[in-house]
Amino acid sequence: MTAFSSLQDFVDRHQRLFVLTGAGCSTNSGIPDYRDAAGNWKRQQPVTYQAFMGEEATRRRYWARSLIGWRRFGRARPNSAHLALARLEAAGRSELVLTQNVDRLHQAAGNEKVIDLHGRLDLVRCMGCGQKSRRDELQDELTELNAGWVDLDAADAPDGDADLDVHDFSSFNIPACRHCEGILKPDVVFFGESVPRDFVDAAAGHLHEADGMLIVGSSLMVYSGFRFVQMAARAGIPIAAVNLGRTRADEMLAFKAEEACETALSFLL
Numbered sequence: 001m002t003a004f005s006s007l008q009d010f011v012d013r014h015q016r017l018f019v020l021t022g023a024g025c026s027t028n029s030g031i032p033d034y035r036d037a038a039g040n041w042k043r044q045q046p047v048t049y050q051a052f053m054g055e056e057a058t059r060r061r062y063w064a065r066s067l068i069g070w071r072r073f074g075r076a077r078p079n080s081a082h083l084a085l086a087r088l089e090a091a092g093r094s095e096l097v098l099t100q101n102v103d104r105l106h107q108a109a110g111n112e113k114v115i116d117l118h119g120r121l122d123l124v125r126c127m128g129c130g131q132k133s134r135r136d137e138l139q140d141e142l143t144e145l146n147a148g149w150v151d152l153d154a155a156d157a158p159d160g161d162a163d164l165d166v167h168d169f170s171s172f173n174i175p176a177c178r179h180c181e182g183i184l185k186p187d188v189v190f191f192g193e194s195v196p197r198d199f200v201d202a203a204a205g206h207l208h209e210a211d212g213m214l215i216v217g218s219s220l221m222v223y224s225g226f227r228f229v230q231m232a233a234r235a236g237i238p239i240a241a242v243n244l245g246r247t248r249a250d251e252m253l254a255f256k257a258e259e260a261c262e263t264a265l266s267f268l269l
Contacts, residue, residue, distance in 0.1 A: 003238065003254045003255065004240065004254055004255040006255075007240060007242065007255060007257045007264055007265075007267075008267045009255075010212065010214070010238070010240040010254065010255045011088070011093070011212075011214070011240075011267075011268070013212075014093070014210075014211050014212030014238070015092075015093060015211060016093070016094075016095040016209060016210045016211045016212070017088065017093055017094055017095060017210060017211075017212050017213070017214050018095050018096055018098070018206060018207050018210035018212070018213045018214070018228075018232070018237075019085060019088070019094055019095075019096065019097045019098065019213075019214045019215075019216060020098050020099075020100070020213065020214070020215045020216070020218060020225055020228055020229070021085070021097060021098070021099045021100065021101060021106070021215075021216045021217055021218065022099075022100045022101065022215075022216070022217045022218025022219070022220070022225065022243075023100070023101060023158060023217060023218070024216070024217025024218060024242075024243060024244060024260075024261055025081050025082065025085075025099075025101065025105075025216050025217035025218075025261050026076070026079070026082075026101055026103055026105055026217070027217070028079040028080070028081065028260070028261070028262050029076045029077060029078065029079045029082075029103070029105060030072065030076055030156065031073065031076055031101075031103060031156070031158065031159070032156055032157060032158050033158060033217075045191065046158070046159070046161075046190070046191050047061075047062055047190065047191070048190060048191045048192040048193075049190035049191065049192040049193035050192050052185065052190060053127065053183065053185075057169065057170070059174055059183070060169040060170065060172045060174060061169045061172075063142060063172065063174045064146070064149060064164060064167070064169050064172040065154070065157070065161050065162045065163075065164045066142075066160055066161060066162075066186075067139070067142045067143070067146065067149060067150075068149075068152055068153065068154050068162035068164055069154075069156060069157060069160045069161045069162035070135065070139055070160050071139075072156055073103070073121070073156070073159070073160035074122070074135070074136065074139070074160070076103060076105060077105070077108065078105045078106075078108050078109035079105075079262055080262040080265070080266065080269060081216065081217070081261035081262040081265050082105050082106055082108070082109035082111075083109050083110070083269060084262070084265035084266065084268035084269050085097060085106065085109070085111060085216070085265065085268075086106070086109040086110035086111045087268045087269060088268055089110070089111050089112065089113060090110065094111075094113065095113070095206050095207075095209055095210040096113050096114070096115065096203065096206035096207075096210070097111050097113060097114045097115075098114075098115050098117055098203045098206075098225075098228065099114060099115070099116060099117060100117050100118055100218060100222065100224070100225045101116075101118070102116065102118050102119055102120055102121040102159055102160075102186075102188045103121065103159075104116070104120055104121075104122055113206075115199055115202060115203050115206075116199075117189075117195060117199055117203065117224060117225065118188055118189040118195065118224070119186070119187050119188035119189050120187055120188065121135060121159060121160050121186055121187075121188055122134065122135045122136075123135060123186070123187035124137075124138050124184050124185070124186060124187060125184070125185055125186075125187040126177035126179065126180060126182040126183070126184055126185075127182055127183045127184075127185050128177055128180045128181070128182020128183065129177060129179050129180040129182055131177060131179050131180075132187060135186070138175070138184065141175045142173075142174070142175070145173040145174075145175060146172055146173055149172065152164065152167075159188070160186075189224070195224045200227075203228060204228070204231060207228060207231055207232060207235070207237070208235065210232075210237060211237065211238075212237060212238050212239075212240070213228075213229065213232040213237050213238070213239045213240070214239075214240050214241075214242075215229065215239065215240070215241035215242065215243065215247065215249070216241075216242045216243075216261050216265070217242065217243060217261045218241075218243060218247065219243060219245065219246065219247050219248060220247045220248040220249050221248055226248050226249065229248075229249045229252060232252075233249075233252045238254040239252055239253050239254055240253060240254055240255040240256065240257075241253050241255075241256045241257070242256075242257045242259060242261050242264040242265065243256070243257075243258065244258060244259070244260060245258070
């Protein structure tokens with residue numbers, strides 16, 4: 001990692017940056033991340049797609065925790081890292097922001113060329129008929145059906161979750177789809193679920209138009225994001241990363257800044 005003298009040098013020497021972001025980009029907005037500096041889980045692994053779809057008890061637990069967590073997650077606002085990346089796009093230097101986050105904070109900051117690789121938490125999808133609705137609407141329904149839970153509080157967990165594990169969830173009521181009575185699920189990719197193929201293909205197309213790749217706030221331990229780093233490396237596209245701690249791609253990097261995202265990107269502001 002000696003090809004570039006600084007992150008600013010890396011950015012200045014590339015005109016079409018493919019930006020891949022992860023949880024570290026949003027921690028300063030109050031959204032916790034999943035992993036520590038060594039890339040290990042900080043807490044219990046997230047619910048899997050198979051458990052959510054197969055077990056009503058898992059769905060009750062998920063939506064009870066989400067009822068509490070959404071109150072703060074839904075109010076999260078972009079931090080200076082998001083604003084810096086929006087400034088990069090406004091300057092015509094960003095080919096795409098591919099984000100592993102589901103918080104839509106890049107769009108709130110002003111980015112327009114964004115692919116939400118893992119979906120978006122502000123939407124809910126019926127697994128029966130495919131109808132989509134706003135998460136805020138479901139929050140109102142959950143509140144009406146579970147008045148006794150409204151005053152509970154818990155520490156924030158990643159992606160709109162809350163550490164609410166000392167309660168009996170068997171009495172928690174979850175609504176069904178108003179159109180077909182199907183199971184309602186956040187419009188995000190759960191662990192054990194595949195990323196939509198059209199998302200992958202669209203992002204790969206942008207990557208081949210880029211002349212550099214910038215990773216911001218991701219350890220890349222999840223293959224869905226790491227695959228794009230592998231693509232860039234095979235194509236000979238220089239790669240830089242901003243991350244506190246190791247990444248799965250450390251050996252592929254031309255430059256790495258082990259700083260908080262908002263600090264490392266402050267030169268863009």
